[in-house]
Amino acid sequence: MKILVAVKRVIDYNVRVRVKGDQTGVETANVKMAINPFCEIAVEEAVRLQEAGKAKEIVAVSIGPSQCQEVLRTALAMGADRGLLYETDAELQPLAIARLLQHAIQKEQPTLVILGKQAIDGDNNQTGQMLAALLGWPQGTFASKLEFDGNQAIVTREIDGGLETVALDLPAVVTTDLRLNEPRYLKLPNIMKAKKKPLDVVPAASTGVELASALKVLRVTEPPRRSGGVKVASVQELVDKLRNEAKVLS
Amino acid sequence: MSVLVVAEHDNQELKSATRNTITAATQLGGEVVVLVAGQGCGAVAQAAAGVAGVARVVQVEAEHYAHPLAEELTPLVIAHAGNATHVLAPATTFGKNLLPRVAAQLGVMQISDIVRVESPDTFVRPIYAGNALATVQSSDRVKVITVRSTGFDAAATGAAPAPIEQGAAQPAFGKSRFVRHQLTKSERPELTSASIVVSGGRGMGSADNFRLIDDVADKLGAAVGASRAAVDAGFAPNDYQVGQTGKIVAPNLYIAVGISGAIQHLAGMKDSKVIVAINKDEEAPIFEVADYGLVADLFQALPELSTALSR
Numbered sequence: 001m002k003i004l005v006a007v008k009r010v011i012d013y014n015v016r017v018r019v020k021g022d023q024t025g026v027e028t029a030n031v032k033m034a035i036n037p038f039c040e041i042a043v044e045e046a047v048r049l050q051e052a053g054k055a056k057e058i059v060a061v062s063i064g065p066s067q068c069q070e071v072l073r074t075a076l077a078m079g080a081d082r083g084l085l086y087e088t089d090a091e092l093q094p095l096a097i098a099r100l101l102q103h104a105i106q107k108e109q110p111t112l113v114i115l116g117k118q119a120i121d122g123d124n125n126q127t128g129q130m131l132a133a134l135l136g137w138p139q140g141t142f143a144s145k146l147e148f149d150g151n152q153a154i155v156t157r158e159i160d161g162g163l164e165t166v167a168l169d170l171p172a173v174v175t176t177d178l179r180l181n182e183p184r185y186l187k188l189p190n191i192m193k194a195k196k197k198p199l200d201v202v203p204a205a206s207t208g209v210e211l212a213s214a215l216k217v218l219r220v221t222e223p224p225r226r227s228g229g230v231k232v233a234s235v236q237e238l239v240d241k242l243r244n245e246a247k248v249l250s
Numbered sequence: 251m252s253v254l255v256v257a258e259h260d261n262q263e264l265k266s267a268t269r270n271t272i273t274a275a276t277q278l279g280g281e282v283v284v285l286v287a288g289q290g291c292g293a294v295a296q297a298a299a300g301v302a303g304v305a306r307v308v309q310v311e312a313e314h315y316a317h318p319l320a321e322e323l324t325p326l327v328i329a330h331a332g333n334a335t336h337v338l339a340p341a342t343t344f345g346k347n348l349l350p351r352v353a354a355q356l357g358v359m360q361i362s363d364i365v366r367v368e369s370p371d372t373f374v375r376p377i378y379a380g381n382a383l384a385t386v387q388s389s390d391r392v393k394v395i396t397v398r399s400t401g402f403d404a405a406a407t408g409a410a411p412a413p414i415e416q417g418a419a420q421p422a423f424g425k426s427r428f429v430r431h432q433l434t435k436s437e438r439p440e441l442t443s444a445s446i447v448v449s450g451g452r453g454m455g456s457a458d459n460f461r462l463i464d465d466v467a468d469k470l471g472a473a474v475g476a477s478r479a480a481v482d483a484g485f486a487p488n489d490y491q492v493g494q495t496g497k498i499v500a501p502n503l504y505i506a507v508g509i510s511g512a513i514q515h516l517a518g519m520k521d522s523k524v525i526v527a528i529n530k531d532e533e534a535p536i537f538e539v540a541d542y543g544l545v546a547d548l549f550q551a552l553p554e555l556s557t558a559l560s561r
């Protein structure tokens with residue numbers, strides 16, 4: 001089985017994000033960037049499948065500026081075999097991303113595509129579902145467990161009421177939830193090895209894929225700030241305040 | 251103009267987030283049509299017909315709609331979207347799984363998690379774990395949108411019933427099959443619609459200790475939530491997770507116990523009306539958003555709170 005994983009470069013999850021003064025977006029200059037945590041889980045899952053003898057080859061794909069090569073190198077250091085970057089400086093929306101990934105899939109013909117459930121910058125949670133639609137494939141979103149049974153992927157999904165298990169005919173698209181696995185730490189020798197692994201760069205504009213978006217961001221603003229309140233000295237004082245001051249308890 | 255709302259349900263009950271979505275739908279102008287697809291879902295169609303603002307309910311029954319598989323529902327939603335200007339669903343795991351598939355099939359963008367309608371083509375949605383709000387405008391002929399329930403009140407029930415039509419099913423997709431559910435059983439109110447939520451974090455120490463949270467929640471008629479760390483450690487089921495990548499809640503009262511207040515957690519609860527934090531570390535960032543902070547050991551504070559609430 002060949003697996004394609006999609007990895008996005010995002011602002012590191014530890015960074016306190018700041019809205020720009022001109023309301024055009026958030027501050028990205030001199031901000032630490034990293035692989036999207038859900039994508040890291042996607043790569044880890046693919047590598048584990050390869051280690052278990054279930055997958056032959058892993059291709060990691062990223063879309064964005066030249067610096068996305070860094071997150072592809074991370075994926076390669078984790079164990080992916082090849083990297084593919086669709087290079088563009090434009091900020092693409094999930095539908096365009098899904099179309100580019102479809103382009104890669106037509107070329108690579110994988111049996112399984114693993115994406116993160118959500119990129120923690122735009123918080124869209126769309127791309128995997130869109131990709132599955134474009135391909136006409138089944139989708140196993142928010143996966144916390146992935147198994148195989150013959151030509152089927154058995155996916156346990158984290159849903160609002162608990163867990164749901166679905167069986168999907170392959171080829172299929174899977175998106176990862178947090179509890180699918182715990183990604184490994186990178187080891188120095190693997191980081192060195194990753195530098196020699198193949199990484200293709202293709203200009204996104206050369207693919208002929210429709211990249212324009214009908215969704216325009218008019219402005220990005222700061223949410224209303226919550227100011228901290230008071231400290232109470234005891235449980236009794238807390239209950240009194242909740243009853244008589246905040247009036248949220250009867 | 252017409253707005254198609256895809257109802258979330260389990261063939262028995264209309265999920266309350268659907269009613270928040272209907273409120274958003276009524277703000278778009280135009281007729282609000284609710285699609286109820288399922289198997290043996292008559293009671294749900296009736297409940298939907300009684301929600302204020304609904305003009306019409308379309309009920310579609312088929313075996314392949316017994317469980318809400320996105321692959322099966324997508325062609326059906328598209329068939330019923332007809333000349334709708336908007337297609338809406340709640341931003342729950344149900345809506346998040348389904349609507350991007352619908353949008354891509356229609357060749358349009360999907361707008362996730364809106365919290366405000368500015369006009370029929372302009373919406374506000376949180377990004378970066380709620381650290382920024384984006385105002386976005388769509389020029390797509392049909393706007394496909396998931397609605398965050400904390401941004402909109404639930405539409406009232408008990409309105410004069412709207413007509414219910416039976417709609418035709420689409421052929422089955424067949425390449426994905428429902429296998430089983432493991433649903434968390436609870437007598438408590440639903441996390442996302444409860445007026446009081448008590449959440450525990452890593453500080454709880456074990457699944458057993460979560461009973462201290464349960465005790466307080468029972469006294470308050472509250473729902474129980476958890477931080478990611480508590481869920482990862484197996485202290486609480488996955489569907490208790492509150493946060494950027496879990497559930498978004500905005501109750502009248504949110505009590506965070508043994509939770510440090512990482513931005514990913516705050517993203518899921520900082521719009522609560524009143525926030526209480528109980529934490530033994532007075533530097534914990536959760537106190538920056540708490541209206542009432544109690545610096546204390548939770549193993550002492552929770553039993554005391556339970557007793558105080560009985561009086």
Ligand SMILES: Cc1cc2nc3c(=O)[nH]c(=O)nc-3n(C[C@H](O)[C@H](O)[C@H](O)COP(=O)(O)OP(=O)(O)OC[C@H]3O[C@@H](n4cnc5c(N)ncnc54)[C@H](O)[C@@H]3O)c2cc1C
Binds near residue numbers: 037508
């Ligand atoms: C991609 C991504 C997505 C994430 N999504 C979410 C999400 O949706 N929701 C979420 O919650 N997190 C999420 N996280 C994790 C988040 O970053 C934090 O790691 C997590 O919220 C920490 O949980 P916690 O506060 O319970 O644990 P900790 O940060 O370990 O805090 C435990 C707290 O308990 C207190 N404590 C310990 N013992 C006691 C005691 N006896 N009495 C009183 N207080 C005590 C400590 O002082 C401490 O403040 C996400 C992270 C990533 C990378």
Ligand SMILES: Nc1ncnc2c1ncn2[C@@H]1O[C@H](COP(=O)(O)O)[C@@H](O)[C@H]1O
Binds near residue numbers: 007039
């Ligand atoms: N620019 C990108 N490059 C590669 N993969 C992406 C990109 N954007 C989104 N994805 C994939 O889609 C997932 C969900 O992203 P989103 O729908 O934007 O929340 C991510 O976790 C990635 O796996």
